[in-house]
Amino acid sequence: MSHIKLDKDSIERETTTLNLGPTHPATHGVFQNILELDGERIVGADTTIGYIHRAFEKIAEHRAYYQITPLTDRLNYCSSPINNMGWHTTVEKLFGIQTPKRVDYLRVIIMELARISDHLICNSILGVDTGAYSGFLYLMQERENIYEIYEEICGARLTTNMGRVGGFERDINPIAIRKIREFLKRYPKTLSEFEKLFNRNRIFMDRTIDVGKISAESALNYGFTGPNLRACGVDYDVRVMEPYSSYQDFDFSIPVGSNGDAYDRFMVRNREMWESLKIIGQALENLPEGSYQADVPEFVLPPKEEVYNDMEALIYHFKIIMGEVDVPKGEVYHSVEGANGELGFYLVSDGGRTPFRLHFRRPCFIYYQAYPEIIKGSLISDAIVTLSGLNVIAGELDA
């Protein structure tokens, strides 16, 4: 990029090329930015991605439907349950499975917990990048508590592989419920403490207001979704526009910003955490009794005891594992509100054991292409703040 001409009033003789990444502690993920610098001001930027590309779309064409859930874990690994449930709801849409209300409510609880854990990481890391470490330490404990809830529900912490097509592998246990209630009681206190530290903090405001700014028109043209779009003032949320998993039963609002900068993104994420708490509270209060699985023996694995003692269960177990179940043909696009935006699954089935084609609409991949344009003209330190504020997750970026 040596063709870039310096400004007339620049004191430099030539631009400096700086490699920011691929492994830099401030980029929180493996991606490279080749910056062209005039002093400390960025005059040109080029990004290289694909460092942790794992060909999930190709692998998915060779795996049965239930084996794809672990792949989705590794997209946005900060909120893997949302990816899992997004995948399950997609497959259920294709198969025409009606899930019981209990499944929907449990999913909503878990997805909102995942959203909180994703947003709190993003916001506290933004604090770290602007020089405020203590907020990160306060919130990290709460992420640990959320992971303990995951552990109680499915046994895993980060890559959860939670739930199955049609519901859950087992019912939620009382310990998990107790831990969620404790979390609901404790988290508001931590979050308001965090907000007191940041929201009106002069240094934090100076570092984030008008940094990484993007207009609503530009954001829409770049395909922004989720909190980053809402920070620009567009009230688009898949949970409201196309409710899935019974989101229409809950009372919550969609926080929007106006300026589209790092500060507004931070505020939108904070307010969304409050809304998520509200949703979890409602779902937990009104959690219906009933089955934790849909009544579809062709797709839901029977319990192990029945497999050993019951002929029919054994047949279904064999059929599901060996892929002998007839899968409907068709193509479906389904999207859920991921922590970073609209997480879409475009699934084409030709009736085979595996998808014919599966494409992930990954919000990070789509909005990261605006990054060079956003940071042009800003300082290096602002580029770091912008990157954290956008919440780019390398796993989702590279799939």
Next chain:
Amino acid sequence: MPHTILSDKMNRLNNTEILEKLKSKFGTEILFSEEPFGLLTIYIEKQIIKDMLQYLYQETHLGFQFLTDLCGIHDPSQVNAELGVVYHLQNMRTNTRIRIKSFTALSNPKFPTVTDIFKTANWMERETYDFFGIIFEGHPNLKRILNMDDMVDFPLRKEFPLEDQTRLDKDDKMFGR
């Protein structure tokens, strides 16, 4: 108290009306259409992709100004129409979605670019080129994005094997596709 749905479902554009509009504008270049799961899907000739997306973008009563997704697809069973590109468009105001598909022969994998309508198509088209070898004519920077630059294959084409075919310790007869 249940949440009130912000977007008015009554406001949603009618699929048949959209189709009528497009048919009166483009006529025979719309090959056929279907509605899987209520999502209007239109199969078109690749020559009119740009015109159609521009029309969908600008026309007052359509206003599909958000490109949700763009991806490629390879189906070797469709002779002379193996490679396809799938566009998912969205009108956020009325909460309407539409899917546009277009296919071409493997020997001539060329499509017009839509980057001048949607900036977001830039990386999506690069990804599609990277995995399917579809050449988007007029793209400002058409090079590989996720795979390494010196790769010669297009890995999401069906003939590309998932694993090293010389391995003997793997037998996929029972569990493979």
